[in-house]
Amino acid sequence: MELIEVNFNDEGDIIDTLSGKILKDTPEERVRQRFINILQSDYGYPKNIIAREVPVQQGSKILSSDDGAEIRADIVVYTSKKACLERDQGNILFVVECKKPNATEGYSQLVSYIFNTSAVGGVWTNGNGISVYKKKTGGEVGLDEILTLPRYRENWSGSDSIPSKSELPRPHNVRFLLSSCHNKLYGRGMENEDFDLAMDMVRILLAKIQDETTPGEFPRFWITENDFQTAEGRKHAATEIQKLFREYADQFPDVFDAHEKIQVGDDCIAEAVGVLKNWSLAARNDEADDWDLMGETYEQFTHINLKRQQGQFFTNRLVIDMMVKMLDPEIGEHTLDPAGGSGGFATGIFRYLRRKVLSRTAPNSPSRDRQLNIIKDSVYLVEIAARLVKIAKCAMLLTGDGQSGMTRGNSLDLYSRLDPWIVSRCAKGKSNAPSVIATNPPFSGQKVESQISDRSILKSYAFGHSFKKNDDGTFVFSGSDSDILPHQAPELLFIERCIDWLKPGGRMGIVLPKGILDNVSYEAYREWILDRCELSGIVTLHKDTFQPDTGVRTCILFLRKPEDGEMPREDYNIFMAMSQRIGQDSKGNSVFVLDGNGNSTGVLNHDLNEIADAYIDFLSGNEHQKSEYIFTIKKSEVKDHININPQHYSPKLNAALDSVLAFDNKDNWATTTVGQLEAGIRIYIGPRWNSASIKVDNPTDTSNLVPYLTANAALELRRFTVKWLDARKANPQQRQCIDMLKIHEGDILISRSGTIGKVTYATKDLAENYIVSDDLVRIRVKDANLRAYLLAYFTSSTALALMLLDEYGSVQQHLQPRHIQEMLIPVPDDWSLAQDMIDAGNMFIKAMEDMSKADRKIRTQGFDALIAE
Numbered sequence: 003m004e005l006i007e008v009n010f011n012d013e014g015d016i017i018d019t020l021s022g023k024i025l026k027d028t029p030e031e032r033v034r035q036r037f038i039n040i041l042q043s044d045y046g047y048p049k050n051i052i053a054r055e056v057p058v059q060q061g062s063k064i065l066s067s068d069d070g071a072e073i074r075a076d077i078v079v080y081t082s083k084k085a086c087l088e089r090d091q092g093n094i095l096f097v098v099e100c101k102k103p104n105a106t107e108g109y110s111q112l113v114s115y116i117f118n119t120s121a122v123g124g125v126w127t128n129g130n131g132i133s134v135y136k137k138k139t140g141g142e143v144g145l146d147e148i149l150t151l152p153r154y155r156e157n158w159s160g161s162d163s164i165p166s167k168s169e170l171p172r173p174h175n176v177r178f179l180l181s182s183c184h185n186k187l188y189g190r191g192m193e194n195e196d197f198d199l200a201m202d203m204v205r206i207l208l209a210k211i212q213d214e215t216t217p218g219e220f221p222r223f224w225i226t227e228n229d230f231q232t233a234e235g236r237k238h239a240a241t242e243i244q245k246l247f248r249e250y251a252d253q254f255p256d257v258f259d260a261h262e263k264i265q266v267g268d269d270c271i272a273e274a275v276g277v278l279k280n281w282s283l284a285a286r287n288d289e290a291d292d293w294d295l296m297g298e299t300y301e302q303f304t305h306i307n308l309k310r311q312q313g314q315f316f317t318n319r320l321v322i323d324m325m326v327k328m329l330d331p332e333i334g335e336h337t338l339d340p341a342g343g344s345g346g347f348a349t350g351i352f353r354y355l356r357r358k359v360l361s362r363t364a365p366n367s368p369s370r371d372r373q374l375n376i377i378k379d380s381v382y383l384v385e386i387a388a389r390l391v392k393i394a395k396c397a398m399l400l401t402g403d404g405q406s407g408m409t410r411g412n413s414l415d416l417y418s419r420l421d422p423w424i425v426s427r428c429a430k431g432k433s434n435a436p437s438v439i440a441t442n443p444p445f446s447g448q449k450v451e452s453q454i455s456d457r458s459i460l461k462s463y464a465f466g467h468s469f470k471k472n473d474d475g476t477f478v479f480s481g482s483d484s485d486i487l488p489h490q491a492p493e494l495l496f497i498e499r500c501i502d503w504l505k506p507g508g509r510m511g512i513v514l515p516k517g518i519l520d521n522v523s524y525e526a527y528r529e530w531i532l533d534r535c536e537l538s539g540i541v542t543l544h545k546d547t548f549q550p551d552t553g554v555r556t557c558i559l560f561l562r563k564p565e566d567g568e569m570p571r572e573d574y575n576i577f578m579a580m581s582q583r584i585g586q587d588s589k590g591n592s593v594f595v596l597d598g599n600g601n602s603t604g605v606l607n608h609d610l611n612e613i614a615d616a617y618i619d620f621l622s623g624n625e626h627q628k629s630e631y632i633f634t635i636k637k638s639e640v641k642d643h644i645n646i647n648p649q650h651y652s653p654k655l656n657a658a659l660d661s662v663l664a665f666d667n668k669d670n671w672a673t674t675t676v677g678q679l680e681a682g683i684r685i686y687i688g689p690r691w692n693s694a695s696i697k698v699d700n701p702t703d704t705s706n707l708v709p710y711l712t713a714n715a716a717l718e719l720r721r722f723t724v725k726w727l728d729a730r731k732a733n734p735q736q737r738q739c740i741d742m743l744k745i746h747e748g749d750i751l752i753s754r755s756g757t758i759g760k761v762t763y764a765t766k767d768l769a770e771n772y773i774v775s776d777d778l779v780r781i782r783v784k785d786a787n788l789r790a791y792l793l794a795y796f797t798s799s800t801a802l803a804l805m806l807l808d809e810y811g812s813v814q815q816h817l818q819p820r821h822i823q824e825m826l827i828p829v830p831d832d833w834s835l836a837q838d839m840i841d842a843g844n845m846f847i848k849a850m851e852d853m854s855k856a857d858r859k860i861r862t863q864g865f866d867a868l869i870a871e
Contacts, residue, residue: 008032008036010027011024015027016031016032018035019035019038019039020038020049020052020054030101033100033102033103033128034054034076036175036178037077037100038054038077040174044171044173044174044179045153046154047079047154050083051081051086052079054078055074055075056074056075056078057072057074058073058074058114059091059118075115076100077097077098078097078098079094079095079096079097080094081094081095091120092119094119094121096121096123096124096125096158097116098127099124099126100127100128100129101127101128101129108126112124112135113145116135116137116145117143121137123135123148125151130178130181130185131182131183131186133147134147134151136148139159146231148227149227149275149276150279150280165221167214170221170282172282180203182277183203183278184203187199201265201389201392202264202266205264206243206274207278207400209243209250210223210278211396211399211400212247212249212250214282222242222246223243223279224242224275224279225239225272225279229272230272230276233269235272236272239268240269240271240275241268243271247263248263254395257388257391257395284399317343317513317548318547318548318584319346319350320584320608320610321513321547321558322346322347323350324541324610324611324613324614325347325440325511326347326350326351327618328511328539328560328618329438329509329510329560331351331354331355332437333355333359333373335380335436335437336428336436336437336438337381337382337436337437337438338384338428339384339439339440340413340503341385341441341444342394344390344394344397345394345395345397346442347442348381348382348398348407348408349401350440351381351438352378352381352398352401355380356374356402359374359377379427381398382409383407383409384410384411384421384424385410385411386412386413388410394408406423411424413496414454414496416462417429430502430503435505436503436504436508437504437505437507437508437509438508439508439511440512441513443493443512443513443514444493445514452492453490454491454492454495455488455489457486459495460490461483464481465479465495465497465498467480467481468480471526476529477529479530494518497512497514497531498530501563504563505563506565506566506568507565508563509560509563510560510561511559512558513558514557514558515554515556515557516554516555516556517555519540519557519645520643520645525643525644528644529644531561534564535562535563536561536564536571537559537637538561538576538577538621539559539560539576539620540557540576540577540578540579540647541581541613542555542557542580543556543557543558543584544581544582544584546584549587549590550588573637573638574636575620575636576636577616578633578634578635579648580648581610581613581631583607584610585606585607586606592606609631612632616632628653630652630653630654633648633651635651658799659803659826661800662826662828665828671829671830671831671835672831673826673828673829675823675827676822676827677822677824679783679792680783680788682784683781683782685822686819687754687780687819688739688743688775688776688780689738689742689743691743692736693739695733695736696727696728696731697726698727704726707726707727707728708726708727708729708773709721709724709771710726711725711768711772711773712777713755713774713775713777713778715775716762716774716778717762721857721861727773743773743775744773744774745768745769745772745774746769747766748764748786748789749763749764749781749782750762750780750782751774751779752778752817753777753778754778754779755817758805759801759802759805761796761797763846763850765854767858779819790839790841790842790843791836792827792843793846794846795827795839801825801827805817805822805825
């Protein structure tokens with residue numbers, strides 16, 4: 003089973019799937035090409051009876067539009083090859099009207115095509131679903147909407163015969179099938195009920211799978227054309243579907259409420275049945291490609307249509323595949339996701355294990371059957387939200403079963419309170435404990451309301467208690483109930499729980515906020531982890547990895563738990579990687595590899611496979627090509643408050659550090675820190691404050707207002723973006739902040755948040771007329787030559803690399819004044835040795851002053867001033 007996409011040539015034009023002709027790439031043409039492929043792959047219509055853009059005649063005359071252009075049907079399916087070759091309008095079976103995605107018009111055009119030809123019916127599609135119509139019978143004029151498009155050689159009269167389950171074919175384009183079903187539900191007035199809509203899709207799919215996997219020759223998940231035309235018939239079919247869902251739900255009373263049912267009405271259920279009834283959604287165990295595509299499509303559907311909960315989002319499929327490959331679960335090992343969500347890691351592990359079985363065993367062999375059954379009982383999930391457990395169960399069923407391990411519970415609670423299935427089959431401290439844990443727990447960020455505050459939970463965790471620093475610099479967590487924290491971030495508790503739950507000798511991968519790697523406030527937690535586990539690897543993920551759901555910067559920790567009686571080794575190699583490409587942009591749009599002509603190849607542009615392959619080489623002791631983004635360090639090299647951020651050890655950035663340190667070995671040069679360059683040097687930031695109450699939007703008179711520049715506005719060469727504040731309305735604290743945000747002429751300003759390391763100079767105009775955001779670090783020196791030298795240094799690529807070594811943060815990258823203060827800088831014994839650099843800095847200062855004066859003159863005496871006269 004494969005998804006058939008549109009074919010393009012090297013110039014980016016479409017290659018017609020019927021004729022091979024080159025066509026202009028338009029949204030409508032893409033829809034048409036995809037549907038022509040679906041007609042062949044899913045409905046069995048031969049290519050030689052299909053034609054595109056066929057002129058429609060009325061009698062002997064070709065119909066034309068008001069502007070005289072020929073009216074053409076988008077797709078015509080003829081009764082025979084001969085009729086197609088001759089474009090015989092008297093032997094047309096049906097016509098298709100194609101519209102661009104999200105379009106809704108076109109019904110009237112379809113009607114005119116049908117009644118001006120011999121067509122018995124027609125299809126309308128916008129690429130996301132279809133509506134099928136046939137001519138009314140008995141001489142009555144008009145069209146009836148019917149349930150589904152008949153397959154090749156099936157009767158359009160709507161036979162009421164029901165095929166056996168074994169006769170139902172597999173769909174080739176699952177995405178189109180689920181989208182069609184979704185649109186039928188959506189069109190029934192549930193535009194503002196996305197969550198209920200998605201859950202009803204899950205319930206209907208579970209009813210379908212229940213029907214396919216239970217005994218019986220003929221499907222109960224069915225509705226005939228005659229039944230569909232009557233309210234009684236639709237009610238009868240809907241009642242049967244509700245029964246099928248209850249049969250499935252009753253097997254899992256912890257997940258499904260006793261009275262839970264499909265929420266949409268009978269007519270809506272009947273339409274969904276009409277879309278799905280002709281297809282088999284369950285494949286044989288060894289049909290890995292079919293299962294993988296079915297599961298992937300379902301996951302994409304639920305991702306798009308489910309509203310994410312606070313602190314929860316779907317894990318990028320590429321990240322899941324990379325983590326599973328790096329953890330490399332083996333057949334027979336128990337695997338667990340204790341924060342399972344909708345089942346992304348569970349299905350990813352199941353797919354990985356199934357492919358291992360198929361690659362190692364012979365088709366139809368007892369060994370294959372036995373191992374496939376083993377992996378169904380090897381994948382476990384715990385999720386606190388019942389609705390996500392339902393989705394996970396459905397995902398596992400559509401991936402090939404294994405759904406019995408999907409359980410509801412709070413993984414942070416006592417083990418004894420978890421689902422009995424987990425307690426008996428994946429228990430901490432027993433031989434069946436998980437050997438592999440892969441998870442992406444919820445993050446709280448800075449939101450206290452999203453943190454764990456239940457003392458009965460916090461008391462069970464070291465991380466639920468406060469800690470203190472010993473005289474030797476190490477940390478110790480309290481075990482006293484009096485030192486239980488008022489609240490704690492769930493991601494920290496999940497780290498501790500995963501390590502505790504993991505089988506000795508096991509391995510785990512956990513997605514975490516990037517700040518955990520290097521933020522000084524997390525140092526005690528990093529020490530605790532490294533005292534109990536070996537850090538096998540760290541991968542920092544691209545900033546767009548979880549977009550558009552969240553902009554939180556993330557990383558993955560890979561840990562190995564020592565065997566019983568062992569301690570982590572004193573020293574060992576740690577794998578480090580920094581992902582630079584994730585195959586999508588910040589809006590979630592796919593980014594593809596381009597060919598030599600700049601055209602898309604259809605291959606997602608990401609580097610996670612490369613990282614996974616390098617990690618596998620690292621574990622096996624094979625050489626892998628090191629780069630500035632993939633490398634290894636020794637544990638003994640971890641420094642600076644146990645900073646384990648790969649960027650801190652980047653070969654490229656550290657090469658810049660080495661180049662500065664090399665000045666210590668040069669005659670007449672030495673290396674010092676910026677903070678020691680001059681007595682009285684000031685390196686600081688302004689106060690954090692809230693100016694909302696005194697901000698003035700779009701003022702007409704600014705004579706009594708204070709101009710305020712954000713960091714980006716201050717970095718602009720011209721003053722295009724100015725905010726205005728009314729200091730007369732300021733309270734005492736705000737007035738104090740305004741004074742503290744003023745800068746001095748000659749200050750060097752460096753961006754410290756977001757994109758860090760951008761440098762500008764405080765001109766006379768900037769210092770006298772504006773206040774500037776605290777998101778810029780201020781460096782103030784008295785000596786003019788030293789100021790010019792510093793400015794030339796800070797604007798160098800070497801200095802930027804040193805700043806990047808120290809940036810930190812989970813949402814935005816940050817730099818603190820202490821990082822600038824501690825930055826290394828070469829200094830000469832005789833400043834004449836650096837005269838060229840000083841001259842360059844002074845030229846920069848003069849250029850900034852000249853630009854500032856020119857900008858003010860243009861603003862005060864330019865064209866706008868001329869108009870105002």
